[in-house]
Amino acid sequence: MAELRPYPFGALIRRMFRELETSGSICDLPRGKFFLGGGERELSTSFHGRRAGTPLGPAAGPQSQMAQNLLLSWLGGSRIIELKTVQVDDELTIPRPCIDMQTVGYNIEWSQELKLEQSLEEYVKGSMLIEILVASGKLDLQPGAEATLFDMSVGYDLAGISSAQVQAFLRGMQDASGVVERLRSEIPDEYRRFRDLDFTTRLSDTLTLSTFHGCPPDEVEAIVDFLLRENGLNCIVKLNPTLLGPDEAREVLNGILGYEDVRIPDSAFENDTRWEEMEGFVQRLGDTAGGLGLGFGVKFTNTLIVHNHRDFFPETQEQMYLSGAPLHVLAMRLVGRFRERFADAYPISFSAGIDRKNFPDAAALGLVAITVCSDLLKPGGYARFSGYFEELERRMQRAGAEDLQDFVIRASGNAASALKELDLEEGERESCVAALEREGPLESACSPDTFAAWVSQARLLNTKGYVEKATRDPRYAQAGNARPPRKIGSRLELFDCITCDKCIPVCPNDANFTFVLPRLRLPIVKLRYEQGLWKTRADGELVIEEKHQIANFADFCNDCGNCDVFCPEDGGPYVVKPRFFGRLEDWKSFAHLDGFHLAQTRGGSVVRGRFGGVEYSLSGGSPRARFAGAGFELELEENDPASDPRGTASTEVDLTYFQLLIWIRDAVGKADEINYVSAWS
Numbered sequence: 001m002a003e004l005r006p007y008p009f010g011a012l013i014r015r016m017f018r019e020l021e022t023s024g025s026i027c028d029l030p031r032g033k034f035f036l037g038g039g040e041r042e043l044s045t046s047f048h049g050r051r052a053g054t055p056l057g058p059a060a061g062p063q064s065q066m067a068q069n070l071l072l073s074w075l076g077g078s079r080i081i082e083l084k085t086v087q088v089d090d091e092l093t094i095p096r097p098c099i100d101m102q103t104v105g106y107n108i109e110w111s112q113e114l115k116l117e118q119s120l121e122e123y124v125k126g127s128m129l130i131e132i133l134v135a136s137g138k139l140d141l142q143p144g145a146e147a148t149l150f151d152m153s154v155g156y157d158l159a160g161i162s163s164a165q166v167q168a169f170l171r172g173m174q175d176a177s178g179v180v181e182r183l184r185s186e187i188p189d190e191y192r193r194f195r196d197l198d199f200t201t202r203l204s205d206t207l208t209l210s211t212f213h214g215c216p217p218d219e220v221e222a223i224v225d226f227l228l229r230e231n232g233l234n235c236i237v238k239l240n241p242t243l244l245g246p247d248e249a250r251e252v253l254n255g256i257l258g259y260e261d262v263r264i265p266d267s268a269f270e271n272d273t274r275w276e277e278m279e280g281f282v283q284r285l286g287d288t289a290g291g292l293g294l295g296f297g298v299k300f301t302n303t304l305i306v307h308n309h310r311d312f313f314p315e316t317q318e319q320m321y322l323s324g325a326p327l328h329v330l331a332m333r334l335v336g337r338f339r340e341r342f343a344d345a346y347p348i349s350f351s352a353g354i355d356r357k358n359f360p361d362a363a364a365l366g367l368v369a370i371t372v373c374s375d376l377l378k379p380g381g382y383a384r385f386s387g388y389f390e391e392l393e394r395r396m397q398r399a400g401a402e403d404l405q406d407f408v409i410r411a412s413g414n415a416a417s418a419l420k421e422l423d424l425e426e427g428e429r430e431s432c433v434a435a436l437e438r439e440g441p442l443e444s445a446c447s448p449d450t451f452a453a454w455v456s457q458a459r460l461l462n463t464k465g466y467v468e469k470a471t472r473d474p475r476y477a478q479a480g481n482a483r484p485p486r487k488i489g490s491r492l493e494l495f496d497c498i499t500c501d502k503c504i505p506v507c508p509n510d511a512n513f514t515f516v517l518p519r520l521r522l523p524i525v526k527l528r529y530e531q532g533l534w535k536t537r538a539d540g541e542l543v544i545e546e547k548h549q550i551a552n553f554a555d556f557c558n559d560c561g562n563c564d565v566f567c568p569e570d571g572g573p574y575v576v577k578p579r580f581f582g583r584l585e586d587w588k589s590f591a592h593l594d595g596f597h598l599a600q601t602r603g604g605s606v607v608r609g610r611f612g613g614v615e616y617s618l619s620g621g622s623p624r625a626r627f628a629g630a631g632f633e634l635e636l637e638e639n640d641p642a643s644d645p646r647g648t649a650s651t652e653v654d655l656t657y658f659q660l661l662i663w664i665r666d667a668v669g670k671a672d673e674i675n676y677v678s679a680w681s
Helices: 009-022 067-076 118-138 164-174 175-183 187-198 215-230 246-256 268-270 277-294 327-344 359-364 379-397 404-408 415-420 428-438 448-472 563-566 584-588 656-666 676-680
Strands: 044-049 049-056 080-082 149-154 208-209 234-239 298-299 302-306 319-322 349-350 513-516 520-530 532-546 549-553 595-603 604-611 615-621 625-631 632-639 646-649
Touching: 009 067, 009 118, 009 187, 009 676, 067 080, 067 118, 067 379, 118 149, 118 164, 118 187, 149 164, 164 215, 208 215, 215 234, 215 277, 234 277, 246 268, 246 327, 246 349, 246 448, 268 298, 277 298, 277 327, 298 327, 302 327, 302 656, 327 349, 327 448, 359 404, 359 448, 379 404, 404 415, 404 448, 415 428, 428 448, 520 646, 520 656, 532 656, 584 595, 584 604, 595 656, 604 656, 615 656, 625 656
Parallel strands: 080 149, 149 208, 208 234, 234 298, 298 349
Antiparallel strands: 044 049, 302 319, 513 549, 520 532, 595 604, 604 615, 615 625, 625 632, 632 646
């Protein structure tokens, strides 16, 4: 389908609560000291120079603008959510497939997939869903764990960002009261108690600028200056890995890490910001932000532009964008170089190859926010977040740290060295040394200014050590990331597969889901009207053997191809498996795609299906249902369709499709089923 469709807000709420009330599975939030408030210190920090107390959590950079992804990210534990970049051109045609996670990570996608107005509404929906869920009391949240920060992202040039359309989006994010009130009225009657919630209307006052590869440095500076002065936003500017320069970037990528087949084009360096240019505008923008009382920082890094040397993307794509393990090393080297130049003067947001193992390392460097994207596109999806917190808690316990700042000081063995760099009175120094030798918080051992300086110096020392370590770590090298997901040689069919379910969490938009068909061997019976009599003939059998089936909700599928990457069978779940459309007009418009549409009418349910380009419909039912298609319109017994057919048929009718539509109706469309189809239809 390759075109996203927003989902009705009321249906999203029903879907969310059905999941909670039926299984409670989405209640399994990671718990630990990093979410503790009150008497215990939160594992918290300030973001963009402000909002102290926001729980760290990894930040999610969802590969989607859809509200359900914001909720799923939050449920995974993310509390800083970097929203997908929007731009003035909101009618893009994106080649498909566009995400290749077979080894490290490549993509050819652009950010904007919805209209700007739709993007705003999806972000408001996501915020309201989170607040409704918190207010429901159905989650066992620890104090402070509900705090959430939405970070906007816009691109890609000043003309677009200053346009009336993008400015309207930014104003809407800063005052979403109109959208909130409209959506408030869409809360279903069964959840009417939430209509009176004091929903957040100022969704965000922070923004990460995403400039495209090759954006001139003066344009970057002009955009951030505009956003600071005209929009009053705390700003982070995302920088490109090409800042390393061609020699170092290629030495690390092709030499040290061994990615010999990955080539960075010369144009990537020729057209992009150079290091000395970045130094200049960072200093100037930092001064401007400080004078306006706003926060300013940098983000390392954007993806790396490379030649398309693989056969996954369309041949027309000469270039693609690298992410994942090798980008982690390139970006960390930039963090190290940036801190050598600016020390700890500016906050650094980080996004490059973050996973369970290195998340604590990034936290020990004082990087905020730590943005995760590529790792969430692997099996497990947002559930992978739990491992992040487990690993961080383990590392904190091992270091004897109770909060993030203590962890920064204690994590890498640089506490004493950092202390020596400070100009302290002997008594205060002795107090700090004594605190290091015992368990407990370090902050009480010295003045607030001394503690802040101690943390800052530890960040710098930790950074230097980690950059050297990561550069030589084999887990980031080509040899450690060369094996693609395993394929077993069989091909997918419409029904039945090995039901490994990997395609469900790897979908960036939560489009894939399961449903249950009865296990059976059904004779294929074909019916025809001949010489005034109904006659039947057998023609093989339909076999359903697996515990459940995989389906695709077409409104959320943009044909990115990621489920195909991780599916052990060939063909791609998003291509082969049953596709369900939320809107009848879409089912009709996309006549080249097989799929289903379910609806509830005054006369009962209506199921429409397209198999091999041939359309069928089922309506009514219990005990008799109307079954229609090209050349026939029949009324049949649901339990024994060949026993007493009534109606007309100018062609032979395959009753298999009658039975399949009944099963689809009962397995997917019933109100007590948990999926996006039943919640809407």
